[in-house]
Amino acid sequence: MRAFVTVIGKDRVGIIAAVCTLLAEKKVNILDISQTILHDSFTMIMLVDAAGCEISFETLSAELSSLGDSLDLNIRIQREEIFNAMHRI
Amino acid sequence: MINKGEILQTIEMIDQQHLDVRTITMGISLRDCCHPDINICSEKVYDKICRLAGNLVKTGEQISSEFGIPIVNKRVSVTPISIVAESCEAEDYLPLAKALDKAAKTVGVDFIGGYSALVHKGCTKGDARLIRSIPEALSETDLVCSSVNIGTTRAGINMNAVREMGTIIRRTAELSDGFACGKLVVFCNAVEDNPFMAGAFHGVGEPECEINVGVSGPGVVSEALKYCKGQPLDVVAETIKKTAFHITRVGQLVAQEASRRLDVPFGIVDLSLAPTPAIGDSVADILEEIGLSSVGASGTTAALAMLNDAVKKGGVMASSNVGGLSGAFIPVSEDAGMIRAAMAGNLSLEKLEAMTCVCSVGLDMIAIPGDTSADIISGIIADEAAIGMVNNKTTAVRIIPAIGKTVGDIIDFGGLLGRAPVMPVNTCSPALMIARGGRIPAPLHSLKN
Numbered sequence A: 001m002r003a004f005v006t007v008i009g010k011d012r013v014g015i016i017a018a019v020c021t022l023l024a025e026k027k028v029n030i031l032d033i034s035q036t037i038l039h040d041s042f043t044m045i046m047l048v049d050a051a052g053c054e055i056s057f058e059t060l061s062a063e064l065s066s067l068g069d070s071l072d073l074n075i076r077i078q079r080e081e082i083f084n085a086m087h088r089i
Numbered sequence B: 001m002i003n004k005g006e007i008l009q010t011i012e013m014i015d016q017q018h019l020d021v022r023t024i025t026m027g028i029s030l031r032d033c034c035h036p037d038i039n040i041c042s043e044k045v046y047d048k049i050c051r052l053a054g055n056l057v058k059t060g061e062q063i064s065s066e067f068g069i070p071i072v073n074k075r076v077s078v079t080p081i082s083i084v085a086e087s088c089e090a091e092d093y094l095p096l097a098k099a100l101d102k103a104a105k106t107v108g109v110d111f112i113g114g115y116s117a118l119v120h121k122g123c124t125k126g127d128a129r130l131i132r133s134i135p136e137a138l139s140e141t142d143l144v145c146s147s148v149n150i151g152t153t154r155a156g157i158n159m160n161a162v163r164e165m166g167t168i169i170r171r172t173a174e175l176s177d178g179f180a181c182g183k184l185v186v187f188c189n190a191v192e193d194n195p196f197m198a199g200a201f202h203g204v205g206e207p208e209c210e211i212n213v214g215v216s217g218p219g220v221v222s223e224a225l226k227y228c229k230g231q232p233l234d235v236v237a238e239t240i241k242k243t244a245f246h247i248t249r250v251g252q253l254v255a256q257e258a259s260r261r262l263d264v265p266f267g268i269v270d271l272s273l274a275p276t277p278a279i280g281d282s283v284a285d286i287l288e289e290i291g292l293s294s295v296g297a298s299g300t301t302a303a304l305a306m307l308n309d310a311v312k313k314g315g316v317m318a319s320s321n322v323g324g325l326s327g328a329f330i331p332v333s334e335d336a337g338m339i340r341a342a343m344a345g346n347l348s349l350e351k352l353e354a355m356t357c358v359c360s361v362g363l364d365m366i367a368i369p370g371d372t373s374a375d376i377i378s379g380i381i382a383d384e385a386a387i388g389m390v391n392n393k394t395t396a397v398r399i400i401p402a403i404g405k406t407v408g409d410i411i412d413f414g415g416l417l418g419r420a421p422v423m424p425v426n427t428c429s430p431a432l433m434i435a436r437g438g439r440i441p442a443p444l445h446s447l448k449n
Helices: A015-025 A057-071 A080-087 B004-016 B038-053 B056-067 B094-107 B125-139 B159-176 B179-183 B218-228 B233-262 B283-290 B300-316 B336-343 B349-356 B374-391 B431-436
Strands: A002-009 A029-038 A041-049 A073-079 B021-028 B071-078 B111-118 B144-152 B156-158 B184-188 B209-215 B266-270 B363-369 B395-402 B410-412 B419-421
Touching (some): A002 A057, A002 B004, A015 A029, A041 B004, A057 A073, A057 B056, A073 A080, A080 B004, A080 B233, B004 B218, B038 B071, B038 B094, B056 B233, B094 B125, B111 B125, B125 B144, B125 B159, B144 B159, B144 B374, B156 B159, B159 B374, B159 B395, B159 B431, B179 B184, B179 B395, B209 B233, B218 B233, B218 B283, B233 B283, B283 B300, B283 B336, B300 B349, B336 B419, B349 B374, B363 B419, B374 B395, B374 B431
Parallel strands (some): B021 B071, B071 B111, B144 B184, B209 B266, B363 B395
Antiparallel strands (some): A002 A041, A002 A073, A029 A041, B021 B209, B144 B156, B184 B395, B410 B419
16 A cells, blocks of 8 residues: 655654654555655655555554654655545546 | 645645535435334334435544545435325324334444425325424424425415415424524425435335435635636636535545445435535625625525536536536535625525525525514425426525524524524514415416416
């Protein structure tokens, strides 16, 4: 199951490391990463494959969200289909 | 491959512009639950709803979490209870309302609709009993919604039912300080697959069970219009169409997923732009973004007609099956911009009536003075039904006599139902006309002028 992880917020040291560590621990494979500073805010988008993930998608989503809270960032994971549905015919 | 801009646009729509799926509504046929003993009938109703909708809320929450899209309500609609209860020997259908309420609470849905009767041509014994029981049914339950269809384009308007519904709405208000009237709607040309409350019921032409989804997103439309300031109205219409397409695609995805996971056929996506009282989630804001200083100004009806049409044109292509009410909703209490306009005196009941000629549904969530007579309420229903009947569209009245309150006071429903300023009503009496009863014949379908 492919999904997009988006990380948006104030830039600081170690954001990518923290997110990648959590994903690696849960056996989520990162397929693509793009990261930029957009309107003064750190914006990272990762395409991931959660097929091998050891926990449920809801739990993974909750853990990413609470990691975001601890780093003062907005972190979410959404299945790829919602973006395809909205932007592709 | 989806690009970064598209991903961020989707997230912005959800986070800042209130894009959501308003409801996943499971329609359930209760036609196999009839029984002469109302207690056995109630048990069968309760058991069937719990059996079919048991996983609805959990599935909705899973879909919401996986796709990152809020699904605000999970609801159930059922066969009009007047049909299910017709063969019961009991005079009072209150036990069935309580069974619906209990089932809704057990499965965890937000509302259950279908405490309904379709009486556009006349009442059966069961219809009459159900209508009589509405005030108690709505004031003694929490989640049950009721609707009565009193007219159609093909049958005309049942003025006896119109007369009775004026009294029923008043009685419902008296038993609940007005609050239960938010769960009661009187229709002309009711649709069978509407997922929105209070008017949802599972029509007799529908399958055993199905999933209908109602989308929302007025905030997304008004945000998109900020990028075409000063442009001609055809550019505005085109922008609304494109935005409605995006919104509806999300609804279609959610509907298909819910249908697959629950193993229940997908019915329809309802394209309605449904506002909430939250700031930035308002249909009135869209009309004001088009260029009105306040909703209610001259030009409001024209702007709304365009909005309603563009939403349908954009949405129809985004979904394989479109149905329900599909259009722009204008409930006063549920829309921050409508509340603002009504409180400032810029929006009258008469203007709202004109607006209902060109948009989805009708006079919706409007608080009127608590001393408004049943005859006047019936007159309002008759006018609105006539608009629906002649224009071949659904119209409805969900009006709240605010008991003990008068013009300028506020009635606060809380949650999605919002708060409404009590609006002035023309106090001239239609009593003699309403007392006549009978039927208004169906209109001619030729010689259109």
